[in-house]
Amino acid sequence: MNEPTAYRLPVGHDTAAVEVHRPAPITPAHTVPLVPVQPGSSPAVASIVLPDGRVVTGYAIEPAKPEPVAAKPLVSRTAVNIALGGIGFGAVCGGLVLLTTFIAALAALIHQLIILAAVIFGGWIAVQIFGASGRSGGNTFHIRKAVIKRNHFHG
Template identity: 70%
Template sequence: MLRPDHDPAAVEVHHPQPIAHPPAAPLEPVQPGPAVVQSIVLPDGRVITGYPLTPESTPVPVQPRPAVSRTAVNIALGGIGFGAVCGGLALLTTVIATLTAFITQLITLAAVIFGGWIAVQIFGATGHRDAGTTVNIRKAVIKRNHFHS
């Protein structure tokens, strides 16, 4: 808040400026070696001395790590295999149930056909009861384990 004895035109407003940080260079492992100092002579005669930007020795390459661990791959493959087995077991139980129903229908059909054939044999297809064969049974006598007719 401004006091009444201050002139508003004399007030300076300062806006903060963000500090721009340069992007960080990626770190690469470098073999330590003897430091080589280079000197450069500029056209105006000044000499600049410093370390080179590119090292003369080649850095040791870092072994790349796989993006996914082998354990994670094995777990994923095990899950896929388990899913495939479960599907096969579900299909197997379905096949067994279907075969059981089919065999039951075949047994029922055979019983109906065989029962109908026996009914036809007993009751006859013509309906005549006199056309059968007559068998005379005589009185048999068994004496001392011998059959006498």
């Protein structure tokens, strides 16, 4: 009895009648928009008689006036920007040339200082090594022929 059906409701289960309510749309009232008109500024009504005798009455429509064309500059903005970029690049290149010259001069100065230090330090060492040997105040050792017997020095 409680077996599911295609509608997934158990057999013998009574369903209530379903009522569907659909609201009716409200039609809006068509109103004409009011345009404020200054007295004396309303356009004149023109009437035209057609060749077949009909009379057409209406307001005169002024033709649309084209907007004034802006005067083109003599030189385009792109050309001006390219020219200004070239001037700026030229100014920077001059500075870069000076910068590279300064770096090369600084490297040469450091190189010369290293060579000068090597010459001075090398000269000081040479004087220390090959200097006058007749100085006093040092210990003098005279080496004689010695005999070593059983780990004992006899001099």
